[in-house]
Amino acid sequence: MAVLAVTWGRDLGPVLVLAVALALIGAVLAAVHHAQVLARRVGEPFGSLIFAVAVTVIQVGLIVVLMISGGPSTASLARDTVFAAVMITLNGIVGLALFVGAGRHGAVLFSAKGTGAALATIVSLITLALVLPTFTSSPPSTQFPPTQLAFAAVASLLLYEMFALTQTGSHRHVFPAAVAENPPTEIGRSPRRPSAAMAGLSLILLVVAWGAVVGLAKVGARGIEGAVRDGALPQSLVGVVIALLVLAPNTLTAVRAAQRNQVQASLNLALGSAMASIGLTIPAVAVASIWLDGPLLLGLGPTQLVLLALTVVVAVLTVVPGRATRLHGGLHLALLTAYVVLCIHPYPGSEVPM
Numbered sequence: 001m002a003v004l005a006v007t008w009g010r011d012l013g014p015v016l017v018l019a020v021a022l023a024l025i026g027a028v029l030a031a032v033h034h035a036q037v038l039a040r041r042v043g044e045p046f047g048s049l050i051f052a053v054a055v056t057v058i059q060v061g062l063i064v065v066l067m068i069s070g071g072p073s074t075a076s077l078a079r080d081t082v083f084a085a086v087m088i089t090l091n092g093i094v095g096l097a098l099f100v101g102a103g104r105h106g107a108v109l110f111s112a113k114g115t116g117a118a119l120a121t122i123v124s125l126i127t128l129a130l131v132l133p134t135f136t137s138s139p140p141s142t143q144f145p146p147t148q149l150a151f152a153a154v155a156s157l158l159l160y161e162m163f164a165l166t167q168t169g170s171h172r173h174v175f176p177a178a179v180a181e182n183p184p185t186e187i188g189r190s191p192r193r194p195s196a197a198m199a200g201l202s203l204i205l206l207v208v209a210w211g212a213v214v215g216l217a218k219v220g221a222r223g224i225e226g227a228v229r230d231g232a233l234p235q236s237l238v239g240v241v242i243a244l245l246v247l248a249p250n251t252l253t254a255v256r257a258a259q260r261n262q263v264q265a266s267l268n269l270a271l272g273s274a275m276a277s278i279g280l281t282i283p284a285v286a287v288a289s290i291w292l293d294g295p296l297l298l299g300l301g302p303t304q305l306v307l308l309a310l311t312v313v314v315a316v317l318t319v320v321p322g323r324a325t326r327l328h329g330g331l332h333l334a335l336l337t338a339y340v341v342l343c344i345h346p347y348p349g350s351e352v353p354m
Contacts (some may be wrong), residue, residue: 019227024216025245031058031209032249034202034284041199048268049164051250052276054206059085059246059277060284065217067239067285072294073235078285079130079298080239083308084343086126086265088247090311091273091336093254098318099329101258108263112322115264116169118271120321121163123312125278128159129154131308132342143295152298153286159278233344240343263324276300303346307339 035054039047063081067074101108129152133144144152194202250273254266282298289296300308314335316329 005348020216020219024213027209027212027216028058028245029204029249031213032246034206034209035189035195036249036253037202038199038206041202042192043193048265048272051269052272053280055246055250055273056195056276056280057210059242060281061210061214062217062242062246063281063285064288065214066242067288067292069218074238075292075294076236076272076297077239078281078296079300080236082239082241082281083130083300083304084152084240084243085127085247085277086122086274087307087311087336087339088243089250089270089277090122091332092313093247093251093270093273093337094267094315094318095332095336096251097254097258097263097270097329098324099326099333100255101261101266102324102329103324104259105261105322107325108258108261109323110264110267115267115271115322116267117166117314118163118275121159122271122274122278125156125159125275125282126308128155129278130298130300131305133297134301134305135299144300145345147287149286149296149298152285156279156282160275163275163279227342232252234346237342240340243277247255303342307335307342311335 032055035051038054039051040048041047059081063078070077098108132148132152136144136148250269254269257263257265257269274293285296311332314331318324318332
């Protein structure tokens with residue numbers, strides 16, 4: 001907050017830009033930490049749900065503030081960030097969890113029914129929100145007409161709400177925190193449940209951290225754009241950085257759970273984060289687009305569509321047996337690596353149509 005007070009309304013030099021960037025990273029990590037405390041207090045399956053929503057609020061705040069400050073040049077930021085979050089969760093977090101869990105404990109087991117239902121919801125969400133815009137206009141465009149954008153926003157929100165009610169309601173047994181045949185080990189024992197007072201304090205500090213994230217993002221927006229421009233980097237890399245920053249603590253939590261032989265908890269966290277990223281971000285930016293200066297580009301390009309299709313196929317083949325090895329984790333990590341490389345060095349002519 002001190003950095004925000006000092007830099008608000010000022011032109012930032014290199015030193016202040018660095019200070020804002022470091023403060024922004026600290027605010028995001030603090031918000032995620034306090035969200036984790038609340039999640040541990042509530043317990044599963046509500047804990048994973050609360051954590052995913054809290055993290056997505058941070059992501060939405062960053063996206064909306066940067067889009068408002070950046071103007072038309074950030075028209076694709078929401079798409080880039082959501083797609084990056086999906087690739088990081090489905091390939092990065094899932095891949096690491098399977099690789100670490102299977103490497104330490106042999107083949108790992110998980111609920112194919114619950115994990116499959118979550119994956120089906122994610123595929124439906126990303127198809128409605130990010131795939132259809134590429135094919136619903138002639139000539140090809142990545143923009144939804146207003147009516148279709150409204151439908152995509154409402155459908156995304158309803159699908160997410162439906163899954164959340166299923167996960168926490170009468171079918172919560174389909175989404176266990178662990179599989180009985182895969183007993184947790186003593187390695188990396190789970191932290192104790194926080195007290196009510198600690199959870200209450202974390203709730204207050206979480207709100208403060210949210211405010212700091214939004215304020216620092218607004219202050220540092222021009223510096224972020226300048227760094228991307230000066231480095232001759234693709235604009236889509238901003239979305240990747242946002243997703244990496246927001247999801248880094250999720251990754252650590254999922255890996256620790258996998259070390260304890262709780263791969264199911266890792267998958268719940270990864271898929272829940274992907275689902276919240278789409279189901280909550282798209283409606284939020286759809287509403288924000290009313291005040292945005294410029295178009296809202298959501299449709300994926302050819303390279304992104306190929307990576308998405310391959311990710312879905314590999315994910316389905318991983319989930320259906322309810323059992324995975326290090327090979328499955330390695331496949332997902334290879335896809336994540338390909339995505340990152342293609343973000344930094346895209347193929348010529350692979351730009352998304354406007």
